[in-house]
Amino acid sequence: MSVKERIFAPPPAPGPVQFDERFEAWVVSRHADVRRVLGDHAAFSSDELAHGAHPAPHRDNPVLRSLPSLDPPRHHELRRLVARVFTPRAVSALEPSIAETARTLLVGGAGEVVEGFASPLTVATLAGLLGISPERRADFVRWTITISEFAGANAEDPVRQARFHQDLAELRTCIREVVAKPAGGLIPALAAALDESELLDLVTTLIVMGHETTTRLIYHAVLCLERFPAAPTPGLVEEVLRYLPPVGGTERFTTTRVDVDGVTIPRGARVVASIRRANRDPLVFAAPDAFDATRDPNPHLSFGTGIHVCLGLRLAAGQAAVAIRALREAVPGRWRVPEDGLEATISPVGVDIQRMRLTAQ
Template identity: 50%
Template sequence: MSDDVVEEIFGWYRETARDGLAGDGVRFAEPVGAWVVHGYAEVKQVLTDYAAFSSDERRHSARPVPHRDNPVLGSLSAIDPPRHHLLRRLVSRAFTPRAIQALLPSITDTVRTQLAGVRGELDVIGRLGYPLPVRTIATLLGVEADRQPDFVRWSEAITSFAGSFAEDPVRQDAFRAAHAELAAYLREVFAEHRARPRGDVIDTLLAAEPDGGRLSDEELLDFCTLLLINGHETTKTLLANVVLCLAAHPDALARLRAEPELVPHAIEEVLRFLPPAGGTDRFTTGPARIAGHTVEPGRRVIAMMLSANRDPRVFAEPEEFRPDRTPNEHLSFGHGVHFCLGVHLVRHEVAIAVHALLRRFPGPWSVGRIAIERTPVGIDVLDLTLAGS
């Protein structure tokens, strides 16, 4: 059964890219009411040209936004310059090389602790996918790592409240409860930091005056929510996808054991081959042109990174998984001003975990138990067991 599910995942990405890249790779999809863009050059155009293709759905969508209360829509990833530049310069202080280096011992310790006593089978999501990014982000923000179950629950409820899913009463209730609980918790954290500064990221945000005025509590909440959610979801999914790719490609797994210095390259290839997010939304600010197509103002445009990453005009033999592929200029972390701010942290987290797994499971890898959920632009791995020796 697990082999069938793994092939379903691989097959879906393969067929989605192949179908999407047919013709000019740009078409209007009636079921979702959006233009879908697949070609590498066109996806890069959409991700880069923020003046024509905005991230600000609340402002530019011509259609109702059922999830407009989602705090992610007010965060750094969903606003455009000039405000975006001001906030990005501020929060980028949390992701300097020095700041990330300071987190590496904690990341290594978390991986070691979570793998202690594991033999034969590993619950990839429960043992690493959830605790590793949550504890790392908790350390970065200076919040309580022992609230991990709450962070996971809040993140999943808020993340799932998007698009047509936001019209589901069950998801609406879960979102409202999670949003209220997270906001209440963070307001308590802000109050504690104002009373007793600790010199961490939250103190930096509380003291900042990016344009002559302090950030509002709503802006602070939006940023911290984005950091918790994106840091958790991206690392969890990428780590699961690494396990899937290496279990399915034993030659690549053997090569990484022989040449562990290739681990960073292999992670980049997983990002290309099975990206954590298959696509991302933009909204036209006025009439726009993509590959000869005219797109009306206010239209949703879905940039499909998963297809762009398999464009044969850019990647030789794109259906092959090559752990040493160079160059590998995939678009999985975006491009331009909205390029993922925490990219280097995610890469370090996953690389440390992969090196540990290579040592812990020296034999062939296989997938024991797996559960997935389809999303509009990808497949989310909810449960995954690595079986090895």
């Protein structure tokens, strides 16, 4: 099967809750069940270190100590603090520089769109959001990639472990510099309310949660526009999110024995909420396997739901819209993504593209 065929292959239809040996987890896939799991933080905890049965190989990863992995009341306190500075206004203020960076990256045409466009655009946006100075951007790219990749099996590799700790130490030094000489952005605004390690954990979390996800949304949008060139612009980003969600699923850990749709899940179990499958639930979406940018409403779960709903959703969707506009200006007319220009990593959880060429047809 080609890379594109794999990406566009429809996921298994949603069904009853089932234990999956491969993930050692209970998989929840119906839209209503995913909403139930993500909406009930008391029974389904996000705190893997407290409720996970096995020690996570990536337990040093700061994300496991920060916002997405916290339960209330600490979650609420930290979320309130971040929401106070990561406002719609702060996001709108970034838009002109996102558009400017996109145009600069596309001088000379589109060419390679992952490493050459989507990833550097996302990194520059995160650096701007956080308040990292342009001189540190090259290092910031390296830290972002090392930190984002430190999860799952990668975290067991000693070389990656050493690099991860080294880059994290450099990021900590950089955060100290930003706090000492503030020039706007989230870091100085958060520094007053958090101690240094909490701040490092949070900054790392924003990098991990914001970089690969948004990069993937942009290249998924390119693939969708190649395949469905007539898709209208309004509603396009939301339908790309539904059809090819950048985050296919998320995990929870049961704090008690709990029933989901007639199935009893024991206490201390890992639960995977399949966003990918819930987004194709025929009880919620008419013709779920059709790509239809005119869907309204489009209640996809690609940004999660409940107390952990994505904090960066507005930034991510806005950035993707700007990226598509800039790509359309750079490559007018119908698009072609040659299969032979695709470099991808294929794993049981999905397909990651590292290189992809975009040309006019």
